[in-house]
Each structure stands twice: as structure tokens, then as C-alpha cells.
Amino acid sequence: MGKMQRALEGEGYPVLNINYPSRKHRIEELAEHIQDSISRQVSEDQPLHFVTHSMGGILVRYLQHTTSLPNARRLVMLSPPNRGSEVVDRLRHLPPFHWVNGPAGEQLGTGPDGLVARLGPPTLETGVITGNRSINWILSRLIPGPNDGKVSVESAQLEGMKDFLVVPTTHPYIMKNRQVIDSTIRFLETGSFQEVT
Numbered sequence: 001m002g003k004m005q006r007a008l009e010g011e012g013y014p015v016l017n018i019n020y021p022s023r024k025h026r027i028e029e030l031a032e033h034i035q036d037s038i039s040r041q042v043s044e045d046q047p048l049h050f051v052t053h054s055m056g057g058i059l060v061r062y063l064q065h066t067t068s069l070p071n072a073r074r075l076v077m078l079s080p081p082n083r084g085s086e087v088v089d090r091l092r093h094l095p096p097f098h099w100v101n102g103p104a105g106e107q108l109g110t111g112p113d114g115l116v117a118r119l120g121p122p123t124l125e126t127g128v129i130t131g132n133r134s135i136n137w138i139l140s141r142l143i144p145g146p147n148d149g150k151v152s153v154e155s156a157q158l159e160g161m162k163d164f165l166v167v168p169t170t171h172p173y174i175m176k177n178r179q180v181i182d183s184t185i186r187f188l189e190t191g192s193f194q195e196v197t
Contacts, residue, residue, distance in 0.1 A: 004051060007181045013049070013188070016041055022055060023102030027115060030104055031062040042071070049188050050075045050124070053175050054150065055104060057082065057128075061119045074191065075124040076184045078174045079131060081151050082158040084110030084117065090142045110155070121160030127187040129180055130156035131169040148174065165193045 005015045018037045020030050042048055048071045050060045057080030063069060081088075088108045091097045098106065107115045134140040134149030146153045150171040157164060169177045183193040 001051075001053065001175050004175045004181055004184065007185065008051070008188075011185050020059075022104055023100070026103045027055075027058060027062055027107050031059045031066070034059050035063055035067060044071055046071060048072045051078070051184055051188075052076070052080065053078045054080060054171065055108065056080075058108065058116060058119070061122065062115075064123045065119045069124075072124050074188055075122060075126045076187050077126065077128045077156075077158070078180065078184075079148055079151050079156060079171050080128060080158070081108050081116065081155055082128070083155040084108055084114055085151060085155065086110060086143050087139050087150065122158060125191050126158060126161045127163040127165070127183075127191075127193055128156055128158055128161050129165045129167060129174065129183060129193070131171060131174050131177075132166050133168050133170045135170050135172070162191060163187065163193045 001017055005017050008015050016037065018034055020033050022030065048069065052060055057077035060075055085108045088105065089110055092106045092109065111117065130151060130153055131148035132146040132153055134147060136149035140147055140149050143152045148169070148171040153166055165183055167177060167179050169180065174180055186195065187193055
């Protein structure tokens with residue numbers, strides 16, 4: 001997220017770029033880690049926006065569902081598995097999946113009783129950007145319809161989102177895409193990906 005961070009800082013946003021051990025813990029514990037970082041470094045009277053990639057969007061949704069975020073305003077999600085991941089459904093029972101994705105990755109299935117399905121619509125103004133290109137043709141074959149190699153365009157969508165954008169980019173590089181960066185800044189400023197004319 002370094003390129004995205006520099007672009008946001010160039011627009012005057014103070015950025016807290018939070019790393020988390022995504023392969024070591026469940027979503028509940030990772031969300032607690034994120035909340036602790038925010039509470040230590042962001043004052044309660046400071047407006048708070050989120051820009052997330054992939055599972056990071058699910059962590060923010062989990063926080064919205066379980067915690068009060070009174071100063072939170074807008075959320076831009078990049079390639080989030082908002083309806084779960086078909087890849088998880090197909091591969092989570094294989095031992096290599098756990099080694100690569102950890103316990104949080106195993107929680108990202110599409111089932112109606114799964115964690116992702118229970119999170120509900122966002123409480124923040126939310127924009128979602130996803131890609132429709134892939135560099136992982138093996139995983140893409142497991143995903144129905146257009147996808148970015150990890151998340152389908154359909155699965156990225158979220159009930160209650162304010163705006164949605166599909167760009168010709170891949171899952172691991174979406175945050176470096178210039179159109180994505182510009183659209184993210186526009187949404188944080190206006191609540192829309194569309195240019196104001």
C-alpha cells in the first residue's frame with residue numbers, strides 16, 4: 001500500500017498504514033489488532049477514513065459490526081471478498097491452503113452462515129473498486145465470471161455500497177493502479193468515484 005499511502009499523503013491526508021499478521025490469527029483477533037492501532041494513534045475527534053485491500057475490508061466491516069467507530073466517515077475497499085471467496089470454498093479443506101492463508105483465510109467462505117455473510121451492510125459511506133484481470137489463471141478457473149484472480153466482480157459487491165467501479169487490473173496490484181488511486185482520493189473527498197463536472 002506504499003504507493004497509495006504516498007498519494008494520499010500528497011493530498012494532505014495523514015496516513016496510518018497498519019500491517020497485521022494475516023496468516024497467524026482469526027479475523028476477530030486481527031480486527032482487535034487494527035482497533036488497538038487506531039485507538040493508540042488516532043484521536044476521537046479526528047475524522048477517520050479507511051482504504052483497504054482484500055481481507056482488510058472484511059476486518060473493517062467486522063469492526064463496524066462489533067465496535068463503535070464514532071469518528072469513521074468513508075471506506076474505500078479494493079478487491080474485497082464481500083460475499084466470500086469461491087476459492088476458499090473449493091480449497092480450504094486442503095492442508096496447503098491453511099499454510100498459505102492461515103485461519104482468517106479459512107473464514108472467508110461464501111456460505112450463508114459464514115462470518116462474512118453475518119456482517120451486514122456498511123455503516124460508513126462505502127465505495128468498492130475491484131479488478132477484472134488475472135495473473136493467476138489456476139485460481140481464476142475456480143471463480144465464476146469476471147475476476148481478479150482471487151475475488152469475483154460479483155463477490156466484491158456489497159449491499160448498501162454507495163459506488164462501485166471495475167478496473168482492468170489484478171488482485172495483487174490494484175492498489176498501485178493510477179486510476180484506482182485517483183478514484184480512491186475522489187471518493188474520500190466527494191463520496192463518489194465519478195469526476196465532478
